[in-house]
Amino acid sequence: MTDHSVNMINRKSIDLSGVNNVVNFDDEEIILDTMMGCLEIGGEELHITMLNLDNGKVSIHGNISHLAYKAQGADFKARGKTILNRLFK
Template sequence: MAEERNNPRNKLYQQHELVLRNRQSLEVNGVMNVESFDAHEFVLATQYGFVAVRGENLHIKTLNLENGFVAIEGLIYDIGYFDEGVTPAEKAKGFFSKLFR
């Protein structure tokens, strides 16, 4: 599977990168779907797992799932990955809430 991800001819896997500017603007490539979002948390599905973005006053600046691109603005506190093995209940509860039990 790792070989498939690194094969540039395989269009199933896009390049995945995050660009964070001044904790106020985040651009993410390789996004397959926006699983959930509100003013405090975004959960993005990528080919490399789910990405949770937490902060204040978060909103979508640009959304283009055809090209796998999402731009988010607001005050960003943290960004983290979690794998598909996480249950829907844990996703809804928030990945980072598990850290503070």
């Protein structure tokens, strides 16, 4: 697998490498498991336009407002449950 890299253009498009898995996604938040820890990408109208986990590459388009890395082992799954809870209310 390649090194982890992030290439963002005008906060509208982001290309990433070194991605192991997509933990959770919706149109306001995408959480990725990367070689450097979990990465939370927040914004509006987010869409995964290319996903190739065999090569560790992901492309995302939308209105990107923030990127945040969480420590290795951070529990994003608990946050994902709150998203599911909102869907079933």
